[in-house]
Amino acid sequence: MKLLRSLSSRLVVYWVLFSLLAFFTIPATVLLPLASLGIDDVGYVRLEGHTVKRARRILLNALRQRPDGALYVEMTDELRAYAARNPNFRYAAFDPTTGAVFEGSSRDLVDYFSGELSRLEMLGANFHILDDSNPNSRGSMRMVQTPFGRFGTIVYGAQFHWDDLAFWLYYYPTTANILAYIPLCATLSLVALLVVRKNLQPLRSSAAKVAEIDLNSLDQRVPTEGLPSEVVPFIDAVNTAFSRVDDGVARQRRFIANSAHELRTPIAILRSRVDKLDEALIKQEIKRDVQRIQTILEQLLVLAQVEERGATAPMPELDLAETVLAVTADYTPIALSNGRRIAFEAPSTPVTAYGYKWAVESVVTNLIENAARAEPAGGMVLVSVTPDAAVAVADHGEGVSPAHRDMIFEPFWRKSETTPGTGLGLAIAKELIEKQAGRIWVEETPGGGATFRISLKKSLHS
Amino acid sequence: MRILIVEDQPEMASLVAEKLTRSGYVADNVGTLEDALEALKQFDYPIILLDRRLPDGDGVSILQLVRSTKPNTRVLLVTALRSIDERINGLDAGADDYLTKPFDADELIARIRAILRRPSAGSVPPVSLGELSFDLNQHEAFVRGEPFVISKRELLLLEALLRRAGRAVKHSTLISEIYGLDDSVQLDALKMSVSRLRQRLKECCAGVEIHTLRGIGYLIERSRA
Numbered sequence: 001m002k003l004l005r006s007l008s009s010r011l012v013v014y015w016v017l018f019s020l021l022a023f024f025t026i027p028a029t030v031l032l033p034l035a036s037l038g039i040d041d042v043g044y045v046r047l048e049g050h051t052v053k054r055a056r057r058i059l060l061n062a063l064r065q066r067p068d069g070a071l072y073v074e075m076t077d078e079l080r081a082y083a084a085r086n087p088n089f090r091y092a093a094f095d096p097t098t099g100a101v102f103e104g105s106s107r108d109l110v111d112y113f114s115g116e117l118s119r120l121e122m123l124g125a126n127f128h129i130l131d132d133s134n135p136n137s138r139g140s141m142r143m144v145q146t147p148f149g150r151f152g153t154i155v156y157g158a159q160f161h162w163d164d165l166a167f168w169l170y171y172y173p174t175t176a177n178i179l180a181y182i183p184l185c186a187t188l189s190l191v192a193l194l195v196v197r198k199n200l201q202p203l204r205s206s207a208a209k210v211a212e213i214d215l216n217s218l219d220q221r222v223p224t225e226g227l228p229s230e231v232v233p234f235i236d237a238v239n240t241a242f243s244r245v246d247d248g249v250a251r252q253r254r255f256i257a258n259s260a261h262e263l264r265t266p267i268a269i270l271r272s273r274v275d276k277l278d279e280a281l282i283k284q285e286i287k288r289d290v291q292r293i294q295t296i297l298e299q300l301l302v303l304a305q306v307e308e309r310g311a312t313a314p315m316p317e318l319d320l321a322e323t324v325l326a327v328t329a330d331y332t333p334i335a336l337s338n339g340r341r342i343a344f345e346a347p348s349t350p351v352t353a354y355g356y357k358w359a360v361e362s363v364v365t366n367l368i369e370n371a372a373r374a375e376p377a378g379g380m381v382l383v384s385v386t387p388d389a390a391v392a393v394a395d396h397g398e399g400v401s402p403a404h405r406d407m408i409f410e411p412f413w414r415k416s417e418t419t420p421g422t423g424l425g426l427a428i429a430k431e432l433i434e435k436q437a438g439r440i441w442v443e444e445t446p447g448g449g450a451t452f453r454i455s456l457k458k459s460l461h462s
Numbered sequence: 463m464r465i466l467i468v469e470d471q472p473e474m475a476s477l478v479a480e481k482l483t484r485s486g487y488v489a490d491n492v493g494t495l496e497d498a499l500e501a502l503k504q505f506d507y508p509i510i511l512l513d514r515r516l517p518d519g520d521g522v523s524i525l526q527l528v529r530s531t532k533p534n535t536r537v538l539l540v541t542a543l544r545s546i547d548e549r550i551n552g553l554d555a556g557a558d559d560y561l562t563k564p565f566d567a568d569e570l571i572a573r574i575r576a577i578l579r580r581p582s583a584g585s586v587p588p589v590s591l592g593e594l595s596f597d598l599n600q601h602e603a604f605v606r607g608e609p610f611v612i613s614k615r616e617l618l619l620l621e622a623l624l625r626r627a628g629r630a631v632k633h634s635t636l637i638s639e640i641y642g643l644d645d646s647v648q649l650d651a652l653k654m655s656v657s658r659l660r661q662r663l664k665e666c667c668a669g670v671e672i673h674t675l676r677g678i679g680y681l682i683e684r685s686r687a
Contacts (some may be wrong), residue, residue, distance in 0.1 A: 264564055268565065380539050
């Protein structure tokens with residue numbers, strides 16, 4: 001059925017199959033009922049009139065030629081059997097020019113016509129013999145062209161039997177009938193093709209619309225205007241599916257936001273407890289870990305909020321240098337207590353960009369945390385803001401090999417089974433930055449190490 | 463100085479109270495807005511730490527009332543309800559400042575000191591760090607109880623750093639607090655002051671250290687062994 005994948009080809013194939021069936025059973029479905037009921041029976045043909053074709057065929061089958069060239073009708077088995085079923089059946093074959101009746105056929109049948117033959121060239125006639133007691137008896141006289149030459153045939157008095165129907169059907173596909181069927185078939189196939197193609201055209205634009213919809217545009221729906229009503233329920237179902245997905249995604253986002261909210265208090269408590277610990281290396285490490293958990297939590301929360309807000313409100317402007325400076329300053333004590341320094345560089349004039357302050361804060365915090373962990377003891381992480389609304393966080397650690405530079409932004413990516421992964425941090429960071437029409441990537445720090453860069457959309461006011 | 467903590471999570475409340483006590487404050491804790499209003503009737507708290515998600519409502523809802531009945535009381539909103547929309551974070555509602563949970567204990571103290579720096583009743587407890595202690599009311603410094611004599615600019619610098627001890631203090635903040643204006647031309651003057659202050663602290667074995675944070679500012683903390 002691979003060929004029949006297309007709706008128009010299916011339509012055409014089924015149309016041809018069933019129209020063939022319908023067209024070539026017309027003798028049974030149309031002609032027989034009409035003739036038996038006498039409806040539209042212009043020539044008073046009746047059922048008996050239709051049997052003459054078979055009778056003539058049997059007669060022609062029984063024609064033989066003697067060695068001297070004379071034709072005669074032989075009593076074949078077929079003719080005998082037919083005559084036995086039709087007691088009033090008579091038949092004749094004759095030469096129209098001489099009026100000679102072929103041996104083995106009824107002279108009296110020819111006599112009915114002999115008076116006319118001198119004046120008319122008889123081509124064919126249906127008739128009823130007046131003194132026949134059966135008013136439905138029909139006969140037919142016809143000139144035929146056979147391999148033996150042209151001569152006249154007359155059959156009369158055959159009755160209708162149901163098996164005559166099979167004969168009708170068998171001889172129905174004549175050249176004329178086949179020729180009549182071909183233009184009908186071609187026209188309707190063409191109509192089927194065009195109608196299907198034209199009416200499913202809007203479905204292509206619907207498909208294009210569906211293809212556009214992603215997690216950020218789940219509120220959009222596929223229009224059903226101009227679509228055939230058969231397809232509308234499908235599109236409606238697709239739209240309802242989108243609604244359900246949209247609801248589900250909204251629920252998930254609310255869940256993430258609520259979870260993040262709820263986790264803040266325990267983390268706040270944890271943080272306070274850690275602050276109470278005596279100064280020790282372990283305290284600094286735990287503090288740093290708590291900070292990481294908090295950063296991821298903040299990012300999840302911001303992401304949920306940006307996703308909720310992003311579709312409706314335009315992005316605000318922020319002072320990028322000031323924002324990055326604030327988070328850098330906030331992280332400094334942790335870095336210092338872990339034996340790393342952080343430096344900040346920014347142009348003296350303000351750098352403004354489009355973005356959510358909190359989102360930029362959490363992403364930059366994340367990058368500084370990663371850099372501070374990668375930075376060798378005693379080293380300095382450089383955080384810089386440039387006038388083109390870009391932020392760079394450079395460390396002097398192992399760096400990220402070129403092969404991994406895209407992969408590190410995948411959720412839960414890790415270099416090997418043994419190294420701790422970057423977890424969700426960079427994946428959420430990437431999503432957050434992209435939601436703010438920005439870009440995040442990693443390069444090599446000159447002299448070794450990783451430099452993470454963020455580029456945001458520069459505000460026109462700066 | 464007494465501080466009212468309005469926080470319904472007992473663990474959180476006691477940890478904050480402990481940190482405040484260690485920094486020389488007296489902390490009272492209530493868990494609901496109703497109790498908070500009652501406590502405010504009993505005592506003129508110079509500052510309250512107000513949580514937002516409380517059993518009987520949002521802390522923001524009593525801000526107007528506090529503002530009108532206790533004009534001298536400063537409110538620091540402590541919220542887990544941070545939003546990308548800054549207006550929702552509480553400053554618009556009339557709070558003096560807001561702090562997002564989870565916060566750093568040093569940050570909390572620095573914020574409290576920053577709020578109290580504005581004219582208000584009550585005496586602020588001294589800041590102690592290493593061998594150094596600083597009286598924020600009289601603006602005097604001591605090392606092991608002995609007066610620590612430095613120039614006025616350096617004293618202002620030391621105070622600005624100590625208020626936010628353990629936190630990075632930005633250049634801009636220091637310049638505006640010392641020179642009274644925000645001007646980057648003063649950056650060199652600031653560097654000189656820091657250098658002199660370091661020298662004096664070292665001479666007196668004050669047990670504190672000022673870190674230079676390139677491009678950011680300075681940070682004062684207890685010297686490490």
